[in-house]
Amino acid sequence: MTWTIQPRSKFGRLDAIISGEGQQVVLIHGVGLRAEAWSKQIINLSKSYKTIAIDIPGHGESSILTDNFKLKEYTDIISESILTPSIIIGHSFGSMIALDLAFNYPEKVKSVISLNAIYKRNQISKDAVKKRFNNLSKLSNSNPSGTLDRWFGKDHADMRKNCHQWLSSTDPRGYYNAYKVFSNKDGPSDTNLKKLQCPALFITGSKELNSTPKMSENMSSLTQNGEVKIFDKAAHMLPMTHAKELNLILNEFIKDNS
Secondary structure (H helix, E strand, O other), rough: OOOOOOOOOEEEEEEEEEEEEOOOOEEEOOOOOOHHHHHHHHHHHOOOOEEEEEEOOOOOOOOOOOOOOHHHHHHHHHHHHOOEEEEEEEEEEHHHHHHHHHHHHHEEEEEEEEEOOOOOOOOOHHHHHHHHHHOOOOOOOOOOHHHHHHHHHOOOOEEEEEHHHHHHHHHHHHHHHHHHHHHHHOOOHHHHHHHOOOOOOOOOOOOOOOHHHHHHHHHHHHOOOEEEEEEOOOOOHHHOOHHHHHHHHHHHHHHHOO
């Protein structure tokens, strides 16, 4: 029952699944998802670390604090809850937030791991994500089938089923607000990447069409202490589809950079 909804604790103004003891690791999910998307990482990492998988504002059990959030507001709300230097791990939109945390609150970030992050989309990708945003409503959720096809293809029926449920049941205002930021941003700036001093690991899949291997390679090359890992035959949801392999990489990186 890996993907079963789990009890929450408060993490500042947010709700989160909190488990384990030791070095604090904060997990930030993507648009339309919830903390359970990290279930296999929570189970594994909490054996050695205090693992905090948050629900971002307007997702899971975390309330919408205001409409029309900007990236800074997502970052600030999470930052105010981090009271001890932490390892920050983000996926997709969560990677955008994780990197922004590292840029703006370096005293709170020991190292950052960015999964399936975007960076300098080409025009086709920009047009596609804008089109998807323009079809969204604050009043109701769209049919998630197209999203799930991009994430999983036709494979991983159990994971598709759970993501379908999460995408269909998330607060439409929360989804709209987050996707607005995600569609309007083009990833981290070169200036911020060059200034980043903490260890950084950029991960994506070889079959990822929107957060491509080249994006991760380019971001890593600009940082002072960056690494890159490309998972063969993985696409957008590698924290779920390639959890065993990912957990090995995460444990090794955290051990070396805590």
